[in-house]
Amino acid sequence: xxxxxxxxxxxxxxxxxxxxxxxxxxxxxxxxxxxxxxxxxxxxxxxxxxxxxxxxxxxxxxxxxxxxxxxxxxxxxxxxxxxxxxxxxxxxxxxxxxxxxxxxxxxxxxxxxxxxxxxxxxxxxxxxxxxxxxxxxxxxxxxxxxxxxxxxxxxxxxxxxxxxxxxxxxxxxxxxxxxxxxxxxxxxxxxxxxxxxxxxxxxxxxxxxxxxxxxxxxxxxxxxx
Amino acid sequence: xxxxxxxxxxxxxxxxxxxxxxxxxxxxxxxxxxxxxxxxxxxxxxxxxxxxxxxxxxxxxxxxxxxxxxxxxxxxxxxxxxxxxxxxxxxxxxxxxxxxxxxxxxxxxxxxxxxxxxxxxxxxxxxxxxxxxxxxxxxxxxxxxxxxxxxxxxxxxxxxxxxxxxxxxxxxxxxxxxxxxxxxxxxxxxxxxxxxxxxxxxxxxxxxxxxxxxxxxxxxxxxxxxxxxxxxxxxxxxxxxxxxxxxxxxxxxxx
Numbered sequence: 077x078x079x080x081x082x083x084x085x086x087x088x089x090x091x092x093x094x095x096x097x098x099x100x101x102x103x104x105x106x107x108x109x110x111x112x113x114x115x116x117x118x119x120x121x122x123x124x125x126x127x128x129x130x131x132x133x134x135x136x137x138x139x140x141x142x143x144x145x146x147x148x149x150x151x152x153x154x155x156x157x158x159x160x161x162x163x164x165x166x167x168x169x170x171x172x173x174x175x176x177x178x179x180x181x182x183x184x185x186x187x188x189x190x191x192x193x194x195x196x197x198x199x200x201x202x203x204x205x206x207x208x209x210x211x212x213x214x215x216x217x218x219x220x221x222x223x224x225x226x227x228x229x230x231x232x233x234x235x236x237x238x239x240x241x242x243x244x245x246x247x248x249x250x251x252x253x254x255x256x257x258x259x260x261x262x263x264x265x266x267x268x269x270x271x272x273x274x275x276x277x278x279x280x281x282x283x284x285x286x287x288x289x290x291x292x293x294x295x296x297x298x299x300x301x
Numbered sequence: 302x303x304x305x306x307x308x309x310x311x312x313x314x315x316x317x318x319x320x321x322x323x324x325x326x327x328x329x330x331x332x333x334x335x336x337x338x339x340x341x342x343x344x345x346x347x348x349x350x351x352x353x354x355x356x357x358x359x360x361x362x363x364x365x366x367x368x369x370x371x372x373x374x375x376x377x378x379x380x381x382x383x384x385x386x387x388x389x390x391x392x393x394x395x396x397x398x399x400x401x402x403x404x405x406x407x408x409x410x411x412x413x414x415x416x417x418x419x420x421x422x423x424x425x426x427x428x429x430x431x432x433x434x435x436x437x438x439x440x441x442x443x444x445x446x447x448x449x450x451x452x453x454x455x456x457x458x459x460x461x462x463x464x465x466x467x468x469x470x471x472x473x474x475x476x477x478x479x480x481x482x483x484x485x486x487x488x489x490x491x492x493x494x495x496x497x498x499x500x501x502x503x504x505x506x507x508x509x510x511x512x513x514x515x516x517x518x519x520x521x522x523x524x525x526x527x528x529x530x531x532x533x534x535x536x537x538x539x540x541x542x543x544x545x546x547x548x549x550x551x552x553x554x555x556x
Binding site (some may be wrong): 195197198200201202203204205206207208209210211215216219220223 | 352354383384387388390391392393394395397399401402403404405414415418419420460463464467
């Protein structure tokens with residue numbers, strides 16, 4: 077144990093700066109994928125509650141397929157599969173698109189649950205006052221639903237931060253990729269444990285604040301209700 | 302004079318259950334019509350069909366001779382678009398049993414949101430109009446309160462102000478006092494009575510027989526999805542022709 081910690085201390089000046097810069101990439105991919113998921117997810121959620129049956133079906137199939145297959149497989153299809161068809165992404169773009177498309181299925185469900193939690197009397201009152209369904213959604217339903225959606229969305233963001241580790245497999249230079257690169261540099265074999273420990277620390281530094289925010293949002297939601 | 306509201310052979314089914322079995326009636330401009338009847342008689346469904354919250358299975362609604370919820374294209378009836386339907390609904394005020402105030406908006410914003418978002422009234426004008434309406438229902442001093450801080454009676458009065466701000470031609474009340482504690486019913490009925498005195502056209506679904514007798518020009522008794530009989534409050538409430546009407550009224554009064 078003493079030796080382990082000594083090595084950790086010895087090697088940290090080499091490892092920490094590399095992981096620190098890689099954390100920047102993890103944040104970029106997380107934020108990018110989150111934006112894609114939040115926008116595409118809203119579209120999926122609105123399609124799920126559409127009055128037109130085939131639109132509902134498309135959204136349902138999207139949700140089931142994307143949630144029912146591993147994100148890693150989806151990522152490989154986008155990165156390797158599409159390049160066979162002549163659509164080439166750089167690893168970071170592929171990661172943002174892949175995780176975003178995957179996330180839209182989860183975020184769409186969070187939105188839908190939030191919208192459906194609003195009493196139907198709210199929509200009826202809006203319609204009876206002469207609002208179109210779209211205006212009712214925008215000014216009456218969504219502002220209320222957001223309060224319900226925020227805690228699960230925050231939890232989703234935590235999962236997303238951790239899921240970015242899988243993009244190391246397509247060589248996007250984020251935390252996990254850099255950690256593995258360091259370990260594979262032959263002279264660092266003996267300190268792989270220390271490196272992955274530091275790697276975990278960086279992920280935790282990103283997720284702990286989000287966990288804290290999620291808890292606060294949860295408490296706020298209970299106060300509103 | 303042409304009636305303001307015409308209901309022609311209205312049918313409504315939910316699955317195999319026929320809730321309205323061909324209701325027809327007219328409501329004149331300025332008339333106060335009360336609809337009474339046991340629960341399940343179809344009176345709430347009838348009211349909800351008038352502003353197309355429920356789509357009738359067949360039959361037609363006209364306000365000022367204009368079809369509601371549909372239009373005629375090449376002699377065929379087709380449903381209106383969302384936008385066209387919204388424009389028609391803007392002229393029909395609907396007061397719900399459970400108020401349905403918007404909990405994320407203050408009393409004032411509850412009243413301004415539809416004029417602003419549906420009609421495009423500028424904020425200053427909408428605010429001024431809303432304050433006048435809140436004044437009318439005696440709640441100007443509560444303008445900044447959120448619905449959860451208001452009593453049931455106050456919430457329903459805000460809901461009425463919200464409807465009035467749209468300057469509707471026709472007011473529909475769906476058991477507006479049924480969800481209220483007994484001591485709060487009076488304040489809402491008082492507001493409704495004032496509206497009646499202004500000569501507004503009102504269709505009131507209610508269990509408040511006494512109120513119906515005082516305010517209405519005409520009372521309809523519904524049962525089994527249709528009108529059993531109608532007449533002046535005196536005729537219906539004191540000298541009903543039908544046994545079903547008399548039974549219903551005696552049950553209500555015994556309560």
